[in-house]
Amino acid sequence: xxxxxxxxxxxxxxxxxxxxxxxxxxxxxxxxxxxxxxxxxxxxxxxxxxxxxxxxxxxxxxxxxxxxxxxxxxxxxxxxxxxxxxxxxxxxxxxxxxxxxxxxxxxxxxxxxxxxxxxxxxxxxxxxxxxxxxxxxxxxxxxxxxxxxxxxxxxxxxxxxxxxxxxxxxxxxxxxxxxxxxxxxxxxxxxxxxxxxxxxxxxxxxxxxxxxxxxxxxxxxxxxxxxxxxxxxxxxxxxxxxxxxxxxxxxxxxxxxxxxxxxxxxxxxxxxxxxxxxxxxxxxxxxxxxxxxxxxxxxxxxxxxxxxxxxxxxxxxxxxxxxxxxxxxxxxxxxxxxxxxxxxxxxxxxxxxxxxxxxxxxxxxxxxxxxxxxxxxxxxxxxxxxxxxxxxxxxxxxxxxxxxxxxxxxxxx
Amino acid sequence: xxxxxxxxxxxxxxxxxxxxxxxxxxxxxxxxxxxxxxxxxxxxxxxxxxxxxxxxxxxxxxxxxxxxxxxxxxxxxxxxxx
Numbered sequence: 132x133x134x135x136x137x138x139x140x141x142x143x144x145x146x147x148x149x150x151x152x153x154x155x156x157x158x159x160x161x162x163x164x165x166x167x168x169x170x171x172x173x174x175x176x177x178x179x180x181x182x183x184x185x186x187x188x189x190x191x192x193x194x195x196x197x198x199x200x201x202x203x204x205x206x207x208x209x210x211x212x213x214x215x216x217x218x219x220x221x222x223x224x225x226x227x228x229x230x231x232x233x234x235x236x237x238x239x240x241x242x243x244x245x246x247x248x249x250x251x252x253x254x255x256x257x258x259x260x261x262x263x264x265x266x267x268x269x270x271x272x273x274x275x276x277x278x279x280x281x282x283x284x285x286x287x288x289x290x291x292x293x294x295x296x297x298x299x300x301x302x303x304x305x306x307x308x309x310x311x312x313x314x315x316x317x318x319x320x321x322x323x324x325x326x327x328x329x330x331x332x333x334x335x336x337x338x339x340x341x342x343x344x345x346x347x348x349x350x351x352x353x354x355x356x357x358x359x360x361x362x363x364x365x366x367x368x369x370x371x372x373x374x375x376x377x378x379x380x381x382x383x384x385x386x387x388x389x390x391x392x393x394x395x396x397x398x399x400x401x402x403x404x405x406x407x408x409x410x411x412x413x414x415x416x417x418x419x420x421x422x423x424x425x426x427x428x429x430x431x432x433x434x435x436x437x438x439x440x441x442x443x444x445x446x447x448x449x450x451x452x453x454x455x456x457x458x459x460x461x462x463x464x465x466x467x468x469x470x471x472x473x474x475x476x477x478x479x480x481x482x483x484x485x486x487x488x489x490x491x492x493x494x495x496x497x498x499x500x501x502x503x504x505x506x507x508x509x510x511x512x513x514x515x516x517x518x519x520x521x522x523x524x525x526x527x528x529x530x531x532x533x534x535x536x537x538x539x540x541x542x543x544x
Numbered sequence: 545x546x547x548x549x550x551x552x553x554x555x556x557x558x559x560x561x562x563x564x565x566x567x568x569x570x571x572x573x574x575x576x577x578x579x580x581x582x583x584x585x586x587x588x589x590x591x592x593x594x595x596x597x598x599x600x601x602x603x604x605x606x607x608x609x610x611x612x613x614x615x616x617x618x619x620x621x622x623x624x625x626x
Contacts, residue, residue, distance in 0.1 A: 145583070147581065148583055149582055149598045149605070150582065150598065150605045150623050151582055151600060151605070152605065152623065152624070152625040167614035202546075206585070206587045207583075207585045209594070210585035210586050210587065211585060494590070495590060495591070496590045496591050497589065497590040497592075498588070498590040498592075499590075500587040501590065
């Protein structure tokens with residue numbers, strides 16, 4: 132049996148627990164409190180007004196004018212998520228981390244009786260609430276698809292069990308857009324074919340959906356029949372790419388800020404690739420403009436790399452192929468074509484490799500961004516941070532390696 | 545309303561077996577009695593942990609953290625109703 136545990140309005144609930152003044156009030160959690168930012172999560176009090184995650188704050192405020200906008204704190208959510216998954220692991224070792232606030236548990240068939248399942252679900256809910264003071268919704272079924280739908284339908288703070296014999300009836304009246312894996316566009320296409328509810332797909336032959344939508348059609352057919360994976364994935368799959376993106380605090384066409392942000396994103400991507408010993412040979416730069424139009428450029432190179440400077444060089448050369456006519460809102464850098472090993476480069480820069488190794492060791496010990504390329508400072512000068520930052524120059528690395536460096540120079544940048 | 549502070553602070557507390565009870569905060573020549581800890585979480589600065597707490601007084605939520613490397617408490621920000 133599969134248990135799907137989904138935290139209720141996770142980020143917003145964390146903020147309401149953290150700050151009791153927010154309890155019972157409509158809350159938007161966003162990366163930035165500016166009005167053109169996007170709502171990452173909203174409390175149930177805001178959801179009552181029709182506000183949804185992904186809306187802009189302006190849209191949200193139009194629907195729910197009294198909402199309180201809270202700047203999200205990812206570190207707080209990550210720590211809370213880790214505590215939740217530690218609780219889940221006390222029930223079974225077979226726990227799949229599906230996202231920061233939801234996971235699947237696989238349990239033994241001996242607990243399959245309805246009352247046992249209900250008792251187990253309640254125990255999980257109580258244990259999570261005791262650890263975090265947060266509520267969750269739990270869906271239990273024989274596969275991941277139905278368990279996820281069930282937890283979604285019993286939100287907030289509910290438990291729903293769908294036994295194998297009940298799945299057909301359960302799916303019959305379920306709107307297709309409620310099925311995880313069927314997005315709004317696919318739902319629209321299905322509606323055009325006269326399929327509004329999953330039960331209606333029974334009249335459609337699999338071959339027809341396959342012909343119309345290819346492999347996706349086949350997947351949709353199985354999903355609408357309430358079929359899905361019956362085992363959890365404990366090990367995370369091999370990464371296909373490493374990427375970071377960043378929404379600028381203010382839309383800009385200042386090339387120095389753009390390069391500074393690209394440099395930071397390249398630094399973050401490179402650092403993660405080196406931590407996990409991956410190399411890649413495809414660089415992609417994604418740009419979203421102030422009018423929400425977007426474009427991306429990618430290029431494949433004949434050799435593999437994972438150092439910040441190479442990623443930054445290629446990313447900045449890609450951005451220069453795009454004539455920047457409008458102000459930029461978001462930038463993203465990713466590296467794909469990932470391999471664990473790479474073909475030895477005859478012209479490798481060993482000195483640079485040693486420097487990166489030293490830089491990674493310092494950042495690993497003292498925290499990310501303890502040492503970083505100076506170019507990243509430009510963005511921080513343009514948008515001064517509220518808190519102090521430790522800034523080092525590359526030249527300080529020599530002092531560190533020779534023991535001359537006495538400590539972090541705290542600078543207000 | 546949120547006010548960023550980022551200043552050192554003195555904290556009176558009782559440490560038990562794996563638990564912390566914060567009694568009061570001393571900041572800006574003021575003694576702030578703490579009602580309870582509303583939230584706590586941990587972050588890492590490199591390999592070193594940093595312990596964060598949100599504590600409530602009658603009129604505000606005080607976001608503080610303890611850096612065990614520097615043995616220092618800091619007041620990060622104050623959250624007030626309204």
